Amino acid sequence: MPSVVIVGAQWGDEGKGKIIDYLAGESNMVVRAQGGNNAGHTVIVKDRKYTFHLLPSGVLYPDKVNIIGNGVAFDPEGFLTEIKKLEDNGFSAGNIRIDQRAHVIFPYHKRIDALEEESRGEEKIGTTRKGIGPCYMDKIQRSGIRVEDLIDPEVLKERLALQVPRKNRILEKIYEAEGYDMEVLYQQYREYGQQIKRFVTDTTKLTHEALQAGEKVLFEGAQGTLLDLDLGTYPYVTSSHPTAGGFPVGAGIGPNKIEEILGIVKAYTTRVGLGPFPTELQDATGDAIRTKGKEFGTTTGRARRCGWLDLVMLKYTARVNGLTGISLMLLDVLSGFESLKICVGYEIEGEKTTDFPASLKKLGKAKPIYQTLPGWSQDLSSITNFQDLPQEAKEYMEFIEQYLEIPIKIVSIGPGREQTIVREEIYRR
Numbered sequence: 530m531p532s533v534v535i536v537g538a539q540w541g542d543e544g545k546g547k548i549i550d551y552l553a554g555e556s557n558m559v560v561r562a563q564g565g566n567n568a569g570h571t572v573i574v575k576d577r578k579y580t581f582h583l584l585p586s587g588v589l590y591p592d593k594v595n596i597i598g599n600g601v602a603f604d605p606e607g608f609l610t611e612i613k614k615l616e617d618n619g620f621s622a623g624n625i626r627i628d629q630r631a632h633v634i635f636p637y638h639k640r641i642d643a644l645e646e647e648s649r650g651e652e653k654i655g656t657t658r659k660g661i662g663p664c665y666m667d668k669i670q671r672s673g674i675r676v677e678d679l680i681d682p683e684v685l686k687e688r689l690a691l692q693v694p695r696k697n698r699i700l701e702k703i704y705e706a707e708g709y710d711m712e713v714l715y716q717q718y719r720e721y722g723q724q725i726k727r728f729v730t731d732t733t734k735l736t737h738e739a740l741q742a743g744e745k746v747l748f749e750g751a752q753g754t755l756l757d758l759d760l761g762t763y764p765y766v767t768s769s770h771p772t773a774g775g776f777p778v779g780a781g782i783g784p785n786k787i788e789e790i791l792g793i794v795k796a797y798t799t800r801v802g803l804g805p806f807p808t809e810l811q812d813a814t815g816d817a818i819r820t821k822g823k824e825f826g827t828t829t830g831r832a833r834r835c836g837w838l839d840l841v842m843l844k845y846t847a848r849v850n851g852l853t854g855i856s857l858m859l860l861d862v863l864s865g866f867e868s869l870k871i872c873v874g875y876e877i878e879g880e881k882t883t884d885f886p887a888s889l890k891k892l893g894k895a896k897p898i899y900q901t902l903p904g905w906s907q908d909l910s911s912i913t914n915f916q917d918l919p920q921e922a923k924e925y926m927e928f929i930e931q932y933l934e935i936p937i938k939i940v941s942i943g944p945g946r947e948q949t950i951v952r953e954e955i956y957r958r
């Protein structure tokens with residue numbers, strides 16, 4: 530039952546795509562279980578850049594089964610666009626499977642997402658406007674339309690006949706916006722349903738069978754722990770569970786089927802969208818990290834907010850995920866700083882703490898307590914062996930390991946597959 534869950538341990542954009550792609554090479558199956566095409570994973574292979582939003586990152590390998598699980602918010606339009614791009618680039622989509630139970634994103638979800646953001650004004654969340662929140666709202670409200678409905682024209686018609694007038698009332702009466710023509714929407718989505726039909730199955734069964742057969746299954750997290758609906762910095766979160774606990778539900782497997790939980794941690798911190806960020810650097814150092822780390826969103830192109838590594842936050846995310854190991858990403862970006870700061874505590878209203886507060890008000894007031902460590906000047910990008918890393922870089926990592934009491938199993942020093950130093954094998958068997 531070799532299985533690995535990959536979770537972002539910060540605010541997303543930790544570089545999960547690269548590690549997922551790296552581990553996909555030795556996996557039989559790659560499974561997505563939450564989120565949708567709000568995610569953006571960039572994989573660089575032989576100097577070519579591939580970006581995925583909804584597709585699992587194993588699609589570049591011809592022999593892997595790629596699963597879009599029941600917990601995903603599924604945008605058929607986005608899916609078909611990505612499939613086309615994949616096939617145009619010479620890859621096959623034949624090994625992709627979509628779960629029957631996944632909920633479908635419709636155009637009204639995207640429009641409501643955007644209108645709701647606008648109506649919040651200063652209080653906006655900064656969503657990707659991909660309709661994720663409104664789609665999950667329908668799911669929770671028990672009025673959503675699932676993939677199994679999408680591929681059955683009769684059921685689709687019935688479901689849309691119920692939903693479209695309701696959404697139109699919301700659009701027209703609450704947002705004073707235009708509604709949708711039910712027939713136009715039906716024809717368009719019926720066509721999408723027929724196009725995706727060949728990919729649709731009960732993926733919970735496929736995943737179970739793979740695990741029972743001892744195949745290597747990689748559970749691919751999107752977003753990050755602090756964007757978790759329950760455990761993140763609410764309300765500045767996404768509407769799904771990007772934490773380890775989200776996988777059993779979103780992929781339809783028992784929690785006891787997960788063996789390893791690898792947290793993907795950037796060597797510094799970034800955040801997109803709004804909300805408190807204690808170690809944020811709104812100065813030349815922040816700009817330098819942003820430029821060197823190419824910290825601009827894959828999905829939206831937005832500049833990411835950048836700051837020092839925050840171990841208070843990581844101790845919390847490590848705990849709520851039950852991390853068994855860390856993959857430290859973008860360490861090469863920190864080359865060239867004379868010294869580096871790591872946050873080891875917060876001072877909130879005069880009180881020192883090492884606990885990550887649930888209250889955003891408190892988090893907004895948190896002043897980071899820093900430990901300063903020496904930096905290094907060498908370029909790390911062509912180092913292949915852990916021992917060859919500068920002593921200061923090793924000390925930086927040792928400090929993280931000791932504080933979190935979790936081993937750094939992988940170190941990434943560049944975007945390429947070959948720029949990955951593996952200290953401990955991730956699949957235990």
Ligand code: IMP
Nearest residue numbers: 541567568569655656657752766767802
């Ligand atoms: P939504 O997921 O589009 O509803 O956006 C909610 C919040 O999650 C916003 O702050 C987004 O910027 C953030 N978010 C969603 N997906 C990602 C991601 O893949 N990486 C980083 N942030 C994300």
